[in-house]
Amino acid sequence: MLKIDNLVVSYGPINALKGISLEVKQGEIVTLIGSNGAGKSTTLSAITGLVRAQSGSIRFLGEDITHAAPHRIISRGISISPEGREVFPALTVHENLRLGAYTRKDKAGIEQAYDRVYDLFPRLKERMGQIAGTLSGGEQQMLAIGRALMSAPRLLLLDEPSMGLAPNLVLMIFELIESINKQGTTILLIEQNANMALSVADRAFVLETGKIAFSGDARTLLQDDRVRSAYLGGKGAQSRRG
Amino acid sequence: MQTLLGAIINGLALGMAYALIAVGYSMVFGVLRLINFSHGSVYAFGAYMVYFFVSLKVGLFPAILIAIVLSGLLALTIDKVALEPLRRKKSIPIATLITTIGMSFIIQNTLSIDYIFGSEKHGFPSLNLFAPIVIGNITIQSSQIIMLVVAVVLLLILTFVVQKTKIGLAMRAVQQNTKAxxxxxxxxxxxxxxxxxxxxxCAAIAGALIAGYYGIISPSMGSTIGLKAFSAAVVGGIGMLHGAVVGGLVVGVAECLAAQYLGSNVRDPMAFVILILILIIKPTGFFGKKGITKV
Structure with a gap:
């Protein structure tokens, strides 16, 4: 579904991505893990067209979207719940969701999308008319995910959906990710919480300073010593610290 | 009493026309966090286009319609040619600001080239389309009524567009979080x-209304009024439509009162006196909220 080949992205003289390749197949949950500054968010920004790829290619459903404008990419069926939520602070919850469906023209479909999102997040339904900037962090996260679902994406990009949330909410968000996936949306998930990410994902890619260090089946990586030591606070990490 | 009322009516009509110009500053500031100082010259250009097409005998209303479209295109072109390249290069804000001032001079001086319109003043078709209304000692010119009505209607339409339509929602979205x-x-x-x-x-419409009221145009007509409308936008709270309207009315009424009671030399500085007072007392303007920074 999504195929990235040898993607290079630079911010001025700094190479944020030094030629990464990865693939997401229809129906999968794929997670991209790695420490801060490894290039995870940059990867998503490149997919959505917010940063320019210096070289390499990004293909979505067989089409080259490497240099397409963001609004063209979104209307092809990709949507993103960005890091830091990025809600529209002075708009209501409902208006935020309306913007999520900005690229859609089918009125009935948009109504269905509202129903689906309000069904997934009853809390958002209660706060429909509330100004988004006054929501709690958890509610804003729900709004960011809900907004991304409004376009009925084929591929949903989730950037740090659990960041800054209370543990019970984290659990809820991950359950939700699984259920959205079961309803037929392919997901590319970025997480600091590698443990949780690997337990819901089918496959995983590990990014280290702009390169894919290794990749594989998520359950296998969950047991992998290299992953355990670097990202899961496992035995290796403990002994290294000691 | 009558002179007071007359000055206020005068000021309200003029103020609504200022508001029409002020919304241009305000909306552009909203989406780009940029004061577009070329806006006053677009206003002048609008008035000149009406003058030009009237002289081609296309009729006043068709001339105004053509001027509206051309002025809209001019504003859009200024952005595409001079400002967008700077945004793409992520230039410092002051560079863009100075560019808008430069564009304003380029347009204004182009209008005053001898082969084009020349630097002298021209007569402009009067918008006194019907007989003045006389109430007691107060005479209200029909051009003032037209100015008031047209501006109110347009601002209502604009408010509807921003609040109720999809493109308006998109404008508010860009204003609040461009990345999102x-x-x-x-x-x-x-x-x-x-x-x-x-x-x-909107600036072109204001140009037609104000030129139709005074009956005269000159290439530099946009510079003072542009700055007054900018003051109006700031006084009301820049970035907000209703702020521009209230700011425009305050500036319009204040300058007409000043002209009436303190002498006509005091008229033009009034906008800036109010601007300075507001910046000292409430820097965000009447309706401005704190902390509107671009995310």
């Missing part, structure tokens, strides 16, 4: 162009 607007698939460049077009079109 990109992410939901808003064509941000289109929204910016649309904003410049609407601002330019």
């Amino acid at each position: 607007a990109h992410m939901v698939g808003v064509n941000v460049n289109f929204v910016i162009s649309f904003t410049f077009f609407i601002g330019g079109a």
Whole structure:
């Protein structure tokens, strides 16, 4: 579904991505893990067209979207719940969701999308008319995910959906990710919480300073010593610290 | 009493026309956090286009319509040619600001080239389309009534567009979080162009209304009024439509009162006196909220 080949992205003289390749197949949950500054968010920004790829290619459903404008990419069926939520602070919850469906023209479909999102997040339904900037962090996260679902994406990009949330909410968000996936949306998930990410994902890619260090089946990586030591606070990490 | 009332009516009509110009500053500031100082010259251009097409005998209303479209396109072109390249290069804000001032001089001086319109003043068709209304000692010119009515109607339409339509929602989205607007698939460049077009079109209408009231145009007509409208936008709270309206009315009424009671030399500085007072007392303007910074 999504195929990235040898993607290079630079911010001025700094190479944020030094030629990464990865693939997401229809129906999968794929997670991209790695420490801060490894290039995870940059990867998503490149997919959505917010940063320019210096070289390499990004293909979505067989089409080259490497240099397409963001609004063209979104209307092809990709949507993103960005890091830091990025809600529209002075708009209501409902208006935020309306913007999520900005690229859609089918009125009935948009109504269905509202129903689906309000069904997934009853809390958002209660706060429909509330100004988004006054929501709690958890509610804003729900709004960011809900907004991304409004376009009925084929591929949903989730950037740090659990960041800054209370543990019970984290659990809820991950359950939700699984259920959205079961309803037929392919997901590319970025997480600091590698443990949780690997337990819901089918496959995983590990990014280290702009390169894919290794990749594989998520359950296998969950047991992998290299992953355990670097990202899961496992035995290796403990002994290294000691 | 009558002179007081007369000055206030005068000021309200003029103030609504200022508001029409002020919304252009305000909307562009909203989406780009930029004071577009070329806006006053677009206003002058609008008035000149009406003058030009009237002289071609196309009739006053068709001339105004053509001027509206051309001025909208001029504003949009200023952005595409001079400002967008700077945005793409992520230039410092002051560079863009100075560019808008430069564009203003380029347009103003182009109008005053001898082969084009020349630097002298021209007569402008009067918008006194019907007999003045006389109430007691107060005479209200029909051009003032037209100014007031047209501006109110346009500002209502504009408010409707911003609050109730999809493009309006997109404008508010870009205003609040440009990055997120990109992410939901808003064509941000289109929204910016649309904003410049609407601002330019409103300025042209204001140009026709004000020139039709005074009956005269000159290439530099946009510089003082542009700055007054900018003051109005800041006084009301820049970035907000209703702020521009209230700011325009305050400036309009204040300068007419000043002209009436303190002498006509005091008229033009009034906008800036109010601007300075507001900046000292409430820097965000009447309706401005704190902390509107671009995310």
